[in-house]
Amino acid sequence: MSITRTPGQIARARYTTKAYDPARPLTATQVEELLDVLYLSPSSINSQPWHFLIAADAQARARVAEGTQGAYAYNAPKVRGASLVLVLAARREMTDDHIAAVLDQEQADGRFASEEARAQRAQSCAGFVELHRSQLHDARHWMEKQVYLALGGLLFAAGAMGIDATPMEGFDPAVLDNALGLPAQGLGSVVLVALGHRGAGDFNATLPKSRLPRGQVFTWL
Template sequence: MSLHSLSKTRYTTKAYDAAKRIPDETFQELLTLLRHAPSSVNSQPWHFVVAATPEARQQIAAAGMHEGYAYNEGKVLNASHVIVFCTRTSMTDEHLDAVLAQETADGRFDTEQAKAGTAASRLSYVNLHRYDQKDLQHWMEKQTYLALGTLLLAAAASGVDATPIEGCDFRALDKALGLREKGYTSVVVAALGYRAESDFNAKLPKSRLPEATVVSWL
C-alpha cells in the first residue's frame, strides 16, 4: 500500500482483539524503525519501555489507566504490545558522550576535526534550549514525539493497528516503573495490535481539514 493510501486508512484504534498477537519478527522491525527515528542533532533523548506480556500490560494499566483515565484501560490490556515513550529529565554529558561514541563506532567521522565539530554543534543546540530559550525539557519531548510519529506510520505499513495514548497518570506510571530514578519521565503511551470487531472507529470515515486550509504556497 502506498504512503498516500496509508495516510488515509490508518486511524486511532479504540478496541483491540486480545486473541491476536503481533508476530515477533514484525514487532522487532517496528522497534528497529523506532530506534532509527529522527531527532534534532541526533540527540536521541528517549527511552522506550515495552510491555509484551499480559502481566506487563496489567502493570501499565494499573499504574496509569485508573480513575479519570479508566477509558484507556481496555486498550492497554487487550493490545498485543504496549510501548511507554520516555524522555530524559536532563541532557547529561554522559548521554552526549555516548551518542558521540556510537557515531564514532558507526564510522560517521573521517577526521577528529569532524568529530569535534559535530560535538560542538550538538552542544550548542542543547545549550540554546537549556540556557537561552529555557525549554530543554519541552525540546527533548518534541524529539520523542517524532519517534511516536515514526512508529504510527511504520505500524500502518506493517498492517498493525495503533493507539497513541496521552490519557494516563504519568506521574504514577513514572513511579511504578522507577523511571525518574533512571533519569527519564513518561510522556505518551502507544498500544499496538489488531482491531476488534467492536471498534467503532474503524467504521467511521476519516476526516481532515482541506488542503487549502492547512497548506499555503509561497
C-alpha cells in the same frame, strides 16, 4: 503479484483504534520490525533523548495500565487488550554525559574521519544543547518533541504493516513513572502506544476520517 499501497493510501487507511482483539497477537517478526523503526528514528542533532519500554505480555501491560486509572480508565482496556504496548519516555535532562555517549557511539560507528571532525561535531551539539538549556529554557520540551518524531514514524510504519495502533496521552505520568521506576533512571513517560489488531468493539473502524478542508491546511508559496 503483490500490490504495494502508496503513502497516501496508508495514511487514509490508518486510524486510532479504540478496541483490540487479544486473541490476535503480533508476531515476533512484526514486533522486531516496529522496534527497528523506533530504534532508527531521527532526532535533533541525533540526540536520541529517549527510552522505549516494551510491554509484550499481560503482566507487563498490567503494570502500564496502572497509569490508566481514575480519569483515564477509558484507556485501560486498550492497554490490557493490545498485543504490544510501548511507553515512549524522554530524558528529564540533556546531560553532558549523554551527549558524550552519543559522540562515542558515532565514532565507534565510523562517522568521524578525524579527531577534528569529532571536535566540530561536539561543538555543534554543545551549541544546540546550550541554546535549549540556557537561552530558550525549553530543554525538556525539546526532548519530548524528538519523542513525537519517533511516534510519527512508528504510527506510519504500523499502518504500512497492516497493524492497528492507538497513541495515548490519556494517562497519569506521575503514577506510571513511579510504577515503572522511571524517575530513578532520569526518565519521564511522554506517550503510550498500543499496537495489535482491532477487535469487534472498535467503533472507530467504521467512521469516516475527518480533517479540515485542504485550503485551510495548505498554503502554496
